[in-house]
Amino acid sequence: MKLTHEQHQLLDGEAGAVVAKYFRTLVDWGRIMGAERLVKVHSVHASGITASGRVAGSVTKQAAEATLAQVMEFTSVKMRAPTATHVARICLQDDKGGGVSAEDREFQQIVIERARAAGIQLTWTCAPYIAGILPTKTQICAWTESSAVVYINSMIGARSVRNGAESAIGAAMSGWFPEFGVLLEENRGADLIIDVEQVPGDELCDWGFLGYFAGEVSGLRTPVFTGLPAPSQEAAKQLSAAVATGGGCTMFHIAGITPEAPDLAAVVRKPVERIRYTRADRDRIAAKLNTLSGTDIDYVVLGCPHATLEEIRIIGARLEGRKISERVRLEVWTAWSVKAVAERMGLVQAIENAGGRVLTDSCPSITRSGFGKRMVTNAVKQANYLQGMTGHEVAVGSMDQVISAALSGTWSPQ
Numbered sequence: 001m002k003l004t005h006e007q008h009q010l011l012d013g014e015a016g017a018v019v020a021k022y023f024r025t026l027v028d029w030g031r032i033m034g035a036e037r038l039v040k041v042h043s044v045h046a047s048g049i050t051a052s053g054r055v056a057g058s059v060t061k062q063a064a065e066a067t068l069a070q071v072m073e074f075t076s077v078k079m080r081a082p083t084a085t086h087v088a089r090i091c092l093q094d095d096k097g098g099g100v101s102a103e104d105r106e107f108q109q110i111v112i113e114r115a116r117a118a119g120i121q122l123t124w125t126c127a128p129y130i131a132g133i134l135p136t137k138t139q140i141c142a143w144t145e146s147s148a149v150v151y152i153n154s155m156i157g158a159r160s161v162r163n164g165a166e167s168a169i170g171a172a173m174s175g176w177f178p179e180f181g182v183l184l185e186e187n188r189g190a191d192l193i194i195d196v197e198q199v200p201g202d203e204l205c206d207w208g209f210l211g212y213f214a215g216e217v218s219g220l221r222t223p224v225f226t227g228l229p230a231p232s233q234e235a236a237k238q239l240s241a242a243v244a245t246g247g248g249c250t251m252f253h254i255a256g257i258t259p260e261a262p263d264l265a266a267v268v269r270k271p272v273e274r275i276r277y278t279r280a281d282r283d284r285i286a287a288k289l290n291t292l293s294g295t296d297i298d299y300v301v302l303g304c305p306h307a308t309l310e311e312i313r314i315i316g317a318r319l320e321g322r323k324i325s326e327r328v329r330l331e332v333w334t335a336w337s338v339k340a341v342a343e344r345m346g347l348v349q350a351i352e353n354a355g356g357r358v359l360t361d362s363c364p365s366i367t368r369s370g371f372g373k374r375m376v377t378n379a380v381k382q383a384n385y386l387q388g389m390t391g392h393e394v395a396v397g398s399m400d401q402v403i404s405a406a407l408s409g410t411w412s413p414q
């Protein structure tokens with residue numbers, strides 16, 4: 001890989017040992033991936049800037065100590081590229097004993113101060129694009145959240161590979177990223193055509209089922225969908241999250257809709273496999289993700305990826321003047337800035353008066369706070385993660401089904 005004089009100086013420690021350490025890791029990764037040069041990075045979304053959540057039982061003492069050391073390093077220098085934070089492992093608003101110790105609470109306050117001093121945007125969200133962090137077409141990014149990576153590549157035409165905490169922070173500290181994968185125009189074509197016969201409508205879970213199917217059949221390939229209408233931001237969010245959950249995709253195209261696919265020919269540059277998505281496929285994915293036995297439920301999670309203002313508006317309108325079942329805990333997860341506007345609109349109050357919570361910073365898959373055993377959601381990704389990580393029994397369905405379940409404490413499959 002060819003490096004400039006300035007880049008060599010960074011490697012030699014001109015900006016300090018910490019920058020040199022993470023920059024070297026990034027350069028080494030680039031060499032392994034066959035990158036020929038480094039390119040300027042315009043936007044970073046960095047995980048790993050968080051207290052450990054150790055009392056929540058999600059990590060061992062050693063892992064907690066490693067996290068502490070890493071976060072102190074991550075926040076010890078000023079960032080050169082605009083850098084937003086991914087979710088934290090704890091939720092500071094978790095008032096009902098979600099397992100956040102005084103020690104973790106105190107440390108997260110220190111993390112907040114250190115991140116602010118390092119010039120980091122204190123977003124703590126998995127969906128930075130709902131909080132005003134929105135790169136433009138062809139801009140080079142180093143984002144960590146897989147659903148957000150898929151979203152910005154596919155829906156906007158910005159360019160990011162799927163990053164880990166170290167590569168993202170290396171890009172943030174140095175301002176550079178190795179040019180490989182979907183950062184290069186020639187790697188952004190489609191490898192698989194999916195003709196969508198079972199077209200999702202307004203229900204977000206149906207976009208999730210389609211995305212999960214696409215992820216499963218694509219693996220590491222890039223699918224292009226035909227027959228789809230333009231998704232809303234919320235539908236595109238579900239589609240992106242589910243594609244990244246079902247498989248290892250970095251992006252997708254929608255023929256005639258997404259910015260790099262004015263038509264099929266624009267993204268299908270060689271003969272590729274072609275498959276159909278049918279009603280039977282949708283039902284198979286839904287059955288796979290629905291593991292709830294019986295009908296009693298005790299936990300409802302909305303906002304995966306973090307909820308937009310419009311999603312919170314819909315939830316608030318449906319819960320206004322009503323009461324959630326006493327045996328159910330309902331959480332709506334979002335970004336701080338979105339919650340602030342929702343508060344101005346009286347939506348947070350409507351949800352809280354009904355007995356629910358609007359929470360920021362994290363999500364149940366990350367905090368693993370252990371609420372409930374029988375969870376309901378409209379999000380494929382949350383369903384998949386909570387089943388796998390915490391053993392929750394899960395039902396995934398429409399917003400109507402989810403809200404009805406929250407009010408009655410009972411899941412109704414149709």
Ligand code: F3S
Pocket residue numbers: 087126127147241303304305306333362363364365366381382385
């Ligand atoms: Fe975000 Fe948690 Fe879902 S980090 S994408 S709400 S699993």
